[in-house]
Amino acid sequence: MGLSHCRARGFLMLRLQKLTKTYKTGDQALKAIDLEVPKGQVLALIGPSGAGKSTMIRCINRLVEPTSGAVMLDETDLTKLGAGALRRARREMGMIFQEYALVERLTVMENVLSGRLGYVGFWRSFLRRYPQSDVDEAFRLLDRVGLLHMADKRADELSGGQRQRVGICRALIQNPKLLLVDEPTASLDPKTSRQIMRLITELCRERGLAAIINIHDVALAQMFVPRIVGLRFGEIVFDGVPNALTPEKLTEIYGEEDWEATIEKVDDEEDVEAAE
């Protein structure tokens, strides 16, 4: 894995070219977005509600159909794919949702295995006859996130943090190249939020996964993610390391507000670095 990681370095995992989405109502959610994500890079997407964060993520795997522009995953332009090819491409992109989006009435195990649907035929999936290798991997992942003992529970019996862990397993069992993460912590308490963010970034590092994480919480993004992209009114207005996120930049992204408290921690870190 180390070798492939080295070889991959310098290559782009994902490239958005002039990606535009105009809704039928005339709202321009995305205005010709250009963005490059190298292999293995975790990126946080911040911005106010309605800035187009969710739309951007959904335009990548085409849950929302982009109006124009290109989405290059590796060397393939996803916007040009037909239905079958799109399904095969979606297998390479794991998605994690704000409200977990687990199938509530299925068990934890069924939810995790549903990440393999793109690889398994209809009747096998319908009869729950997944290949043993998939089942092994599901158990491994559940063990990794600490939910092995919950495998037989129904998803609606779990707490928020536990559900999100199942959501993470479902995304990872796809064996994706890229993770699309939509507000993973918006429904969680602060402690669980940190645990989930830590888990996601750790897993991405372990597997050399690239990820785009939509996130409301600026402090949380700064804490865990090496690159931050700021979106406002469908345009990228900031792209840099967490430390470069000054009150002026936050004002540019979110509008006028007292930002000192939000980024105090970063200043402290800068002080520490300066001292070193």
Add this chain to the structure above:
Amino acid sequence: MPVLDKQGAQIWRRRTQGETLFRWFGWLIGAAVFVVCWQRISESTTWFFVWDAPRIANDIWTRATPPRWEYITQLGRPIWDTLNIATLGTLIALCLAVPVAFLAARNTTPSAWLVRPIALLIIVSTRSINSLIWALLLIAIIGPGVFAGVIAIAIRSIGFCAKLLYEAIEEIDQTQVEAITATGASRWQVMAYGIVPQILPAFAGVAVFRWDINIRESTVLGLVGAGGIGLQLSSSLNVLAWPQVSLILLVILVAVVISEWVSAKVRGAII
């Protein structure tokens, strides 16, 4: 809202004078029509029968009680037929209602302009015709008997089941469907994993509810010759065998109470 200015005071009335007059006139016509109608009905009513009704009712009651209990030996088979008509009819209806519901729901229909109106037409047309009328039609086509009853119940129930099901499909949580779609699942897999688990409780509820209704509907199908206990009812009525009629009514009552109890239990267990 007219406001009259009278000696400096602003007087408010709910309606203008014209409106008030018009409404009085309307009431007058209404009352006149009622009186005329009453007179016509009264002329064509044999009042003797009306005044006689309590006596006749009392007479039938004394003839009908006690029920002819030994007749029960001949009712086992018909009531069993009735239950089977209801159960089989419901099963067939459910099999046909599921695809219709998926074609009718806005979020699953393949074409909102072509397929959905057809599905809605099926729902409306099967629902709007009573099962007795379906039974009369079917007896003409496939002859009298239990089979005609089963089909009549089935057709009658399609619209009901499909309507409730497609409303349940339209109310599902779309993010679960999104999540399954995002894994690269095929259309059928999305249905089996994203939609079906969400509508399963509604499906079970609709199934037992309709079964419960169908038991009541199938008791009368025999009146037109479509099998079941209604056949005994109509022949007993024809020969004025009141003790038998009362026993049949009792048996139907027991069957309906039992079916209500079963469906309440099943629904309680699911929801």
